[in-house]
Amino acid sequence: MTTPCSACPLRRREHFVEMTRDEVRQTEAFKAGEMTIEPGTHLLIEGAGSAQLYTALSGMGLRYKSLADGSRQVLNIIFPGDFVGLQAGVMGEMKHSVVARTQMTLCVFDRNEFYSFVRSSPNRGFDVTWLAAMEEHFLGEALATVGQRDASDRIAWALVRIYQRGQALGMVNGGGLMPFPFRQQDLADLLGLSLVHTNKTLARLRRHNLVRWQDGQLAIPGLEPMAEMAGLELEPPPRRPLI
Amino acid sequence: MTTPCSACPLRRREHFVEMTRDEVRQTEAFKAGEMTIEPGTHLLIEGAGSAQLYTALSGMGLRYKSLADGSRQVLNIIFPGDFVGLQAGVMGEMKHSVVARTQMTLCVFDRNEFYSFVRSSPNRGFDVTWLAAMEEHFLGEALATVGQRDASDRIAWALVRIYQRGQALGMVNGGGLMPFPFRQQDLADLLGLSLVHTNKTLARLRRHNLVRWQDGQLAIPGLEPMAEMAGLELEPPPRRPLI
DNA sequence: CGAGTGATTGACGCAGATCAAGCGAAGTGG
DNA sequence: CCACTTCGCTTGATCTGCGTCAATCACTCG
Known part of the structure; x- marks a missing residue:
């Protein structure tokens, strides 16, 4: 049912950096499953801890923060390939919500495994940092x-x-x-x-x-x-x- | 002349997480020197690559982006203990500038060593990721x-x-x-x-x-x-x- | 003492917020 | 199959928070 990372359709796109065989294997081991959600479904909720982290495989969504007065700030848009839930991964709690705008398929990872995944290979840890730095850059813009x-x-x-x-x-x-x-x-x-x-x-x-x-x-x-x-x-x- | 990490006055503050003896040693090895700059001095310039990364030891400054029309967006304020230059570290080029508003003393690190520093211990890699995620959270707010x-x-x-x-x-x-x-x-x-x-x-x-x-x-x-x-x-x- | 820098204050105008109404498409249920 | 609702888009009228312009003031410094 679930796609093995070795056959991941995203990885083939040249928009993504190649991975070594070992990295694919590590990611595969990290992957806990796959899920599909309908448009309008909330994947993560601000303030809640999440037991899972995700990578979007297909579909689009958005991250947003809601304010006390009911207004909402959209932080950015989620595309296929985006890693979702890093904040819960490192800080234990989401600081924003994530909602799907189309049907989305997501790889599911176990938050408890995240730390050991980052340890598994320094390159993978560096990749996570790279993504966080990129996100920071985008938000600054x-x-x-x-x-x-x-x-x-x-x-x-x-x-x-x-x-x-x-x-x-x-x-x-x-x-x-x-x-x-x-x-x-x-x-x-x-x-x-x-x-x-x-x-x-x-x-x-x-x-x-x-x-x-x-x-x-x-x-x-x-x-x-x-x-x-x-x-x-x-x-x-x-x-x-x-x- | 330069403060050894083992005697770092910041590390004692309880605002910072404790470090193991090994971590202190690794950081010390990573540290290339120390520098002091005057108010108004630019530490990093948008668009330029930087051969150095820094940690603010004392003093304050700010990060900002300048736009084509001459306007300026301040991204945040730099306090003692802040790590400066992560973007140059992972992406090779700064996406914003950094300027001092007081006299500042900074630890200097060599960008080329950054990757091996992150590798040196998975904990340190995780710390860098944590800082990036925190920065992302702040910018979202x-x-x-x-x-x-x-x-x-x-x-x-x-x-x-x-x-x-x-x-x-x-x-x-x-x-x-x-x-x-x-x-x-x-x-x-x-x-x-x-x-x-x-x-x-x-x-x-x-x-x-x-x-x-x-x-x-x-x-x-x-x-x-x-x-x-x-x-x-x-x-x-x-x-x-x-x- | 003149020049430069930053803070302050008043007058005026506009980009964009708010209010309000209408429109088409897609349900939904009787 | 037709009322009726809902949701998102559109458009006009009016209002206002904030930008812009301009002048003054307090300090510091050479």
């Missing part, structure tokens, strides 16, 4: 975007970042479309904007034919000007390790 | 604050967080004052506010006798209501590893 840029620049930043990730993962089809199973409210909560203003700003980007987003699919005809607005280079993201 | 809260709540959040950190490090003196060698512009850039609005909001907090900040010293007479505004609990932060 998000903070700079939300703190310093106006609405259209923020939207451009988010969409370009997401699209780049989709490209790296081969999720963009021949027509330049990638799956984008989110609501405008999700984008608004990611960028610190109201839903209404997000909608109006998106409408403007659409009118200028910079963005196409409908039926859960995203295309960016104006990728270059959008990246320009976002202050981003159009380079493929670095290859990342897979846990 | 900052993002939620900047994205979702109004000016006075943002300021309350930042000042309470900073003050808590100061308490944990024993930087708060009998009068409830801690050193706070920053400008209002720094706080504004941390919180995504303009200098003017930051100033006016601070004035209001001062009038209500919630905050005292002058001559580079900070006190929070209204710590409880401030924490309430900030949506924070008044617990001491978790003990952190020291690199």
